[in-house]
Amino acid sequence: MRVLLSTYGSRGDVQPMAALAVALQAHGVDVQLCAPPDQEFVALLDRAGLPLVPAFSSVREWVAMARRAALGLPRLAAIMVAAQFEVMAAAADGCDAIVATGLFPSVAAAQAVAETRGIRYVFASFCPLLLPSPHHPPFEYPGQPHPPGVADNRALWAFNVQAKNALFGEAVNSHRAAIGLPPLDNVRDQVFTHRPWLASDPVLSPWRASDLVDAVQTGAWILPDQRPLPSELQAFLEAGTPPVCVGFGSMPMSASKDTAQVAIEAIRAQGRRVLLLRGWADLALIDDRDDCFITGEVNQQALFGRVSAVVHHGGAGTTTAAAQAGAPQIIVPQVVDQPFWAGRVAELGIGAAHDGAIPSFDSLSAALRMALTPETGERAAAVAGTIRSDGATVAAKLLLDDLSRACEDHRARS
Known part of the structure; x- marks a missing residue:
């Protein structure tokens, strides 16, 4: 056949x-x-x-x-x-x-x-x-x-x-x-x-x-992914508390020229470390402080269970991968179905829907505060066990x- x-x-x-x-x-x-x-x-x-x-x-x-x-x-x-x-x-x-x-x-x-x-x-x-x-x-x-x-x-x-x-x-x-x-x-x-x-x-x-x-x-x-995480990323994850992961996949984020800076500053203000996934937005570090790390495309199935939250665009695949890993999510929706996934994450109590497509320090900070609560983490862990x-x-x-x-x-x- x-x-x-x-x-x-x-x-x-x-x-x-x-x-x-x-x-x-x-x-x-x-x-x-x-x-x-x-x-x-x-x-x-x-x-x-x-x-x-x-x-x-x-x-x-x-x-x-x-x-x-x-x-x-x-x-x-x-x-x-x-x-x-x-x-x-x-x-x-x-x-x-x-x-x-x-x-x-x-x-x-x-x-x-x-x-x-x-x-x-x-x-x-x-x-x-x-x-x-x-x-x-x-x-x-x-x-x-x-x-x-x-x-x-x-x-x-x-x-x-x-x-x-x-x-x-x-x-x-x-x-x-x-x-x-x-x-x-x-x-x-x-x-x-x-x-x-x-x-x-x-x-x-x-x-x-x-x-x-x-x-x-x-x-x-x-699709099952058996790839190990890069050794440098492994070392960063093991060097401190679980970071907040930020990546927007194939979204260029062209309407927001300072996406990486906004994300890093908002996450740091929450007392968290930062992991950037470069993606089509070409995210980049803003300084050489050791609380931030950047990498290219990696195994989300291996990574998402080791971060404190995932900030992303709300693609169906990334939303499902984060939910399956039990990682709280902050969705910054850009186009088509992404507002739907942001709404579902908020309705299920497993994360936050960012208000609008362009993150600012204040708007992203508000979403982070909601997603990083113990209650959201517990709910995300509970829902993870139900994802097929x-x-x-x-x-x-x-x-x-x-x-x-x-x-x-x-x-x-x-």
């Missing part, structure tokens, strides 16, 4: 798909994983022993090109749909199924490949807010604000169909026409399907049943069962 997994986005998109790939391999499945060929993702997949099918462009190169060219979202979508389709059409040779996530144009290309080949297709989301439901509104797209005065979630999700058609419809349908597929009057539902997978933890993000989609919540897809680690295994078995039933149905009809 052969399966193509496809994603295009940040590390938060790639790493969970790698977890699913490993789980499928454990069942003897031949897995192809299409992902951006950024060096950090190449290294991640190499450590996991997974073959990489390079996507049409690295994420960093794509973002830089999009900024230089100043193209609108519909034109960028058209480029991505066509380019990703070409890559995945070749990679799908002999495949029985495609599982896709990431940016919408890339997922639309994956769906079209599956449709042309007549094979099983699954869309996966890492956050419930991306899926239609009467229990929450959709995100607003640039240039497609919600209609004034409309608060009913069903009406907003109906408008979301129009918004996605306006932004992506021409790109998707033009390419479908070029490859001989019929046009769509609802690109969202064709790409998302009525039965998407929700690859998030049910404690951190419980899914409420909806008649708009029949989502299957598998639990978060967590088998989501990728559940999803792998679900896919294999689906394919097995499809084969049986085919034999019965033959």
Whole structure:
């Protein structure tokens, strides 16, 4: 059996798909994983022993090109749909199924490949807010604000169909026409399907049943990481009290030019040591005092259990990793689903939601005071024991069962 997994986005998109790939391999499945060929993702997949099918462009190169060219979202979508389709059409040779996530144009290309080949297709989301439901509104797209005065979630999700058609419809349908597929009057539902997978933890993000989609919540897809921490970092951790860890992953934090300085000064004011994760924000030390340390990408699973709190952007993966480690969290949300995760952390009592996307000394200090209380630490430790680690295994078995039933149905009809 052969399966193509496809994603295009940040590390938060790639790493969970790698977890699913490993789980499928454990069942003897031949897995192809299409992902951006950024060096950090190449290294991640190499450590996991997974073959990489390079996507049409690295994420960093794509973002830089999009900024230089100043193209609108519909034109960028058209480029991505066509380019990703070409890559995945070749990679799908002999495949029985495609599982896709990431940016919408890339997922639309994956769906079209599956449709042309007549094979099983699954869309996966890492956050419930991306899926239609009467229990929450959709995100607003640039240039497609919600209609004034409309608060009913069903009406907003109906408008979301129009918004996605306006932004992506021409790109998707033009390419479908070029490859001989019929046009769509609802690109969202064709790409998302009525039965998407929700690859998030049910404690951190419980899914409420909806008649708009029949989502299957598998639990978060967590890739086991056996890497030791760098020796210099080990020495820093052992030299004093557990530090507060600060890192914003793939968020450049471009609206906040002094993020590292603000974080260091606010944490020091709480009498704590500081550990910076450089990330795409390119955080840097502000002096040579020995209460601060900086490092690049490391094993979060090994690190987060050894810090007093984690200050981060609120990506689904980082939020889940910190929750699983029992580390109190301060989320400084930037985009898309990150305010949702910040709200969930606050609601669960396992950390604090920072007020706004740009931290100041006062605002971050207020969040730190809340997250560093003994009560928050105790609650974070209690919730840690409820976070599931088998989501990728559940999803792998679900896919294999689906394919097995499809084969049986085919034999019965033959």
